[in-house]
Amino acid sequence: MQYQSQAVAKPYFIAAIGLFVGQIVFGLIMGLQYVMGDFLFPEIPFNVARMVHTNLLIVWLLFGFMGAAYYLVPEESERELQSPGLAILMFWVFLIAGALTILGYLLVPYATLADITGNELFPTMGREFLEQPTVTKIGIVIVALAFLYNIGMTVLKGRKTVINLVLLIGLVGLAVFFLFSFYNPDNLVKDKFYWWWVVHLWVEGVWELILGAILAFVLIKTTGVDREVIEKWLYVIIAMSLITGLIGTGHHYFWIGTPAYWQWWGSIFSALEPIPFFMMTVFAFNMVNRRRRNHPNKAAMLWALGTSVMAFLGAGVWGFMHTLAPVNFYTHGSQITAAHGHMAFYGAYVMIVLTIISYAMPMLRGRQAANSNRSQVLEMWSFWLMTVSMVFITLFLTGAGILQVYLQRFSDNPQPFMVVQDKIALFYWMREVAGLVFLIGLVTYLASFFVGSRDAEAVITPGGENARVNGPAGSVSGATVNSG
Amino acid sequence: MAQAFTKAMARNIFYGGSLFFILLFLALTFDTSSALPELDNRANLTKTVALGKSLWEKNDCIGCHTLLGEGAYFAPELGNAYQRLGGKAGIIGFIQSRPKDGIPGRRSMPQFNFTDEQLNAIAEFLKYSSEINAAGWPPNVQG
Numbered sequence: 001m002q003y004q005s006q007a008v009a010k011p012y013f014i015a016a017i018g019l020f021v022g023q024i025v026f027g028l029i030m031g032l033q034y035v036m037g038d039f040l041f042p043e044i045p046f047n048v049a050r051m052v053h054t055n056l057l058i059v060w061l062l063f064g065f066m067g068a069a070y071y072l073v074p075e076e077s078e079r080e081l082q083s084p085g086l087a088i089l090m091f092w093v094f095l096i097a098g099a100l101t102i103l104g105y106l107l108v109p110y111a112t113l114a115d116i117t118g119n120e121l122f123p124t125m126g127r128e129f130l131e132q133p134t135v136t137k138i139g140i141v142i143v144a145l146a147f148l149y150n151i152g153m154t155v156l157k158g159r160k161t162v163i164n165l166v167l168l169i170g171l172v173g174l175a176v177f178f179l180f181s182f183y184n185p186d187n188l189v190k191d192k193f194y195w196w197w198v199v200h201l202w203v204e205g206v207w208e209l210i211l212g213a214i215l216a217f218v219l220i221k222t223t224g225v226d227r228e229v230i231e232k233w234l235y236v237i238i239a240m241s242l243i244t245g246l247i248g249t250g251h252h253y254f255w256i257g258t259p260a261y262w263q264w265w266g267s268i269f270s271a272l273e274p275i276p277f278f279m280m281t282v283f284a285f286n287m288v289n290r291r292r293r294n295h296p297n298k299a300a301m302l303w304a305l306g307t308s309v310m311a312f313l314g315a316g317v318w319g320f321m322h323t324l325a326p327v328n329f330y331t332h333g334s335q336i337t338a339a340h341g342h343m344a345f346y347g348a349y350v351m352i353v354l355t356i357i358s359y360a361m362p363m364l365r366g367r368q369a370a371n372s373n374r375s376q377v378l379e380m381w382s383f384w385l386m387t388v389s390m391v392f393i394t395l396f397l398t399g400a401g402i403l404q405v406y407l408q409r410f411s412d413n414p415q416p417f418m419v420v421q422d423k424i425a426l427f428y429w430m431r432e433v434a435g436l437v438f439l440i441g442l443v444t445y446l447a448s449f450f451v452g453s454r455d456a457e458a459v460i461t462p463g464g465e466n467a468r469v470n471g472p473a474g475s476v477s478g479a480t481v482n483s484g
Numbered sequence: 485m486a487q488a489f490t491k492a493m494a495r496n497i498f499y500g501g502s503l504f505f506i507l508l509f510l511a512l513t514f515d516t517s518s519a520l521p522e523l524d525n526r527a528n529l530t531k532t533v534a535l536g537k538s539l540w541e542k543n544d545c546i547g548c549h550t551l552l553g554e555g556a557y558f559a560p561e562l563g564n565a566y567q568r569l570g571g572k573a574g575i576i577g578f579i580q581s582r583p584k585d586g587i588p589g590r591r592s593m594p595q596f597n598f599t600d601e602q603l604n605a606i607a608e609f610l611k612y613s614s615e616i617n618a619a620g621w622p623p624n625v626q627g
Contacts, residue, residue, distance in 0.1 A: 037591030047547025126541025255621035333553030
């Protein structure tokens with residue numbers, strides 16, 4: 001750790017991991033409700049479990065992004081953070097606001113929560129992913145502004161690197177597009193149209209800038225490849241992200257009452273959206289192959305390579321599968337969508353946050369560069385358990401989705417929704433089993449923070465190639481072959 | 485080749501490309517706004533429909549159902565519930581008939597204890613939604 005104020009990232013990362021655990025627990029509850037419809041009913045109805053599952057995801061990813069920014073911006077700017085105190089204050093504000101909101105979902109009926117928080121004065125609640133009470137949304141804006149001030153001032157006063165600039169553009173975009181969550185017209189089509197300005201322009205727009213910046217930072221640090229090379233790649237990747245992703249929003253405007261020309265704009269541009277993700281895969285593998293040194297933190301390298309592959313599969317391949325309008329006509333709002341959502345979020349955003357945590361946490365906990373071999377081995381086990389089980393969650397949901405689309409929409413005798421749901425229950429059971437393996441992977445991940453924490457740090461034994469091959473749990477290069 | 489493509493060129497592609505496509509996206513948005521009155525059924529957007537939408541949101545219906553294909557995939561599509569359930573009476577009857585403690589072993593919609601006025605508003609909202617021109621979606625009455 002080169003700057004003391006980088007330490008504020010630590011509570012952000014710890015909170016992120018804690019909320020991640022909550023997200024997975026509620027995911028398992030929902031998975032069970034899919035096959036045991038009365039599980040926890042009426043105490044925790046499905047919609048409440050889903051709100052908790054998705055909102056925890058968003059909040060812990062935001063904690064992860066903020067932690068990442070607080071860690072890497074001082075190092076890139078070559079100066080201390082503008083105000084570490086403000087960062088800690090905002091940590092508590094965000095954590096308490098988030099916890100109260102989740103408790104609100106769980107302890108009172110949603111309609112009561114809307115009444116308590118005065119939703120009728122300024123109605124913004126009850127829309128997918130934006131279920132937070134209006135006061136919570138205002139709190140998020142305040143936290144975001146304080147965060148942007150802190151990061152922005154640090155960037156402006158320090159060394160201006162491409163990584164810092166791209167990260168800052170991404171974070172400003174995140175805050176700006178969130179403002180559309182306050183626009184909730186009675187007109188359903190307009191409501192849906194601008195709702196996507198938060199949801200799509202986040203995950204298929206500005207978040208990709210944040211993802212790219214974090215990945216570039218970790219690759220510079222772990223591979224020692226020249227900054228000029230990495231920054232050039234970063235520019236091209238994020239250029240393609242926005243060039244394809246902005247008009248790519250159109251793939252959400254096929255069937256919601258918007259003009260039919262969106263079927264062309266949306267299909268063509270979103271068919272190009274895999275390109276930046278594919279470039280990210282090539283980029284990560286290229287940089288690792290051209291590395292000038294072997295970094296002792298092999299777990300972080302594995303996460304960095306893993307996120308580049310899984311983001312391409314989840315966002316790129318699984319996104320393309322149902323993005324063309326004639327295909328989407330049948331798959332829209334089915335389990336295909338759920339399959340894509342799971343692998344895309346895991347591959348692109350869960351894994352990039354785990355990448356920066358993996359890279360930074362050893363230093364934040366007083367190590368020189370890496371954890372001990374034992375904890376790295378355990379962390380790599382958790383990587384494979386979580387990643388492989390997420391692949392299977394996605395495959396089972398895809399199977400469920402294909403059958404659902406066929407039985408309910410495509411065949412000559414379309415059957416009712418619930419009849420079809422009963423017929424495809426096997427796939428939901430298998431998804432739940434894969435989810436349990438994911439939970440085991442997550443517990444392994446938590447354990448990796450404690451096991452071997454008193455052992456000596458992992459070091460690179462001299463001798464280049466050999467050191468690479470002798471790494472824990474097989475080599476990094478071996479791991480990369482398997483992940484493709 | 486490596487020298488031919490410089491970082492400055494990459495940067496210009498990013499700023500230039502982003503700016504161009506932001507402007508294009510805004511132009512398409514502007515055009516969409518002017519085309520919407522023909523498509524979005526705003527002529528039937530009454531006070532009752534607006535009340536129905538607020539009840540739809542206040543009870544987080546989107547947390548289980550899809551509406552025009554967006555939402556959760558736990559319960560049936562409602563963009564065409566008006567047709568599938570047989571009009572307003574069918575919608576109201578279904579919502580009213582949900583058992584308070586659910587159905588053993590099965591998914592069930594909660595009992596929300598809506599007043600008659602609220603039930604009417606929700607049904608009106610779903611009727612209005614079903615009349616939005618959604619380019620022929622969903623493919624059939626099963627949603």
